[in-house]
Amino acid sequence: MPQQRFARFAWSVLAYNILVILWGAYVRATGSGAGCGSHWPLCNGEVIPRAEEVETLVEFMHRTTSGLALLMVVGMLIWALRLFPKGHLARLGASWSMILIIVESLLGAGLVVFGLVAGNTSVARSLAGGIHLINTLLLLGAITLTAWWAGGGAAIRLRGQGSIGWMLGVAVLAVLGLGATGAMTALGDTLFPSDSLRAGLAQDFDPTAHFLVRLRVWHPLLAAATGVYLLVISQIIARQRPSREARMANLALLLLFLAQLGIGTINLVLMAPILLQIIHLLLADLVWVVLVVLSALALADDSAHAELIRR
Structure with a gap:
């Protein structure tokens, strides 16, 4: 059934986003958040940077995988709007997933643009990191509910x-x-x-x-x-x-x-x-x-x- 195929896709979107989050943790743990300098969405002013440093490669991979996560959520939303009737909860979940992944991208961009990466020890960075994690969990929750409702959840x-x-x-x-x-x-x-x-x-x-x-x-x-x-x-x-x-x-x-x-x-x-x-x-x-x-x-x-x- 089309609804079941959509549900399986939504669960795969969830799994992929978790992998992206884990890679983001690796970026933070290795101090690679400044690997692309203060440029966003470009990396060191380039679309595809020359990765002379490991930190640049690590950060560029995170941006690439995050961009794919955004595209997957876009695809999930379009599919939900085309497949389910107006008022179906899968539409609501997909819409919230779209909103939250946009916020997620903006928060990530803000960390880079305002220099809240690498060795920054400010209060602003710690608060931004906490807010970023809360939004991340809300995003995972929205995708989970999208898959749950698409599969027949009440x-x-x-x-x-x-x-x-x-x-x-x-x-x-x-x-x-x-x-x-x-x-x-x-x-x-x-x-x-x-x-x-x-x-x-x-x-x-x-x-x-x-x-x-x-x-x-x-x-x-x-x-x-x-x-x-x-x-x-x-x-x-x-x-x-x-x-x-x-x-x-x-x-x-x-x-x-x-x-x-x-x-x-x-x-x-x-x-x-x-x-x-x-x-x-x-x-x-x-x-x-x-x-x-x-x-x-x-x-x-x-x-x-x-x-x-x-x-």
Whole structure:
């Protein structure tokens, strides 16, 4: 069916965007954000630069893959408008995906144009990085919902959901906030690396240290609290909204949380090597995608719940 082909394409758009995000993390971790100078969208004033430096190649590849991600979302929107009737939720999801990927591009351009890359340690850069990560998660959420609705997912109803509604609302805000602090923590790890765990902890609690260093201690605490909260509400949702899909989402959230906890601990002990930073971000993106799906399941209208329970 055309709708199922579109849904598979939308899931592939999601997967590709996650890969682009991970490459963006590699750009930040290697300090390659200034590889194209202050030029945008050109790279060092050229359409195809001569990559004499590794940083230029890394940044140019990120811009190229990001441009392809934009084209894929454009294609997804055009296909959705042609395939689905007016008022279909897949159209809404694709439209929001388009808006958010444009914002994503502008935020990335702003980082380059205003010099908020490489060794910049300003408050502006840390805030921009946090906002960039929040928009990234919203973009992934919009693409996820587009694929979900295209595959037959039910409409979301916010009114009359009781405790389930506000619990999920808190969860969404908590994960977005955690993502922002994670971006700042990763930036601090990149700009102010430590030789050992002991030296890193000493830096974290030094009142004279840079604010990005002092912020690093809060992210693991917020991550642990948020993870426990997600596990608790996922169990509540699984009982109040019983279905095979909800059970699968609940199990996926549990496994991802345990994996994230393990990788985060190793990341801390080994002083945040680049590979583990990227794996940590991948797991965070997957947690967010599962939370979006779980929210869509839990907040579906009553008739959709009845259909899910019968499965």
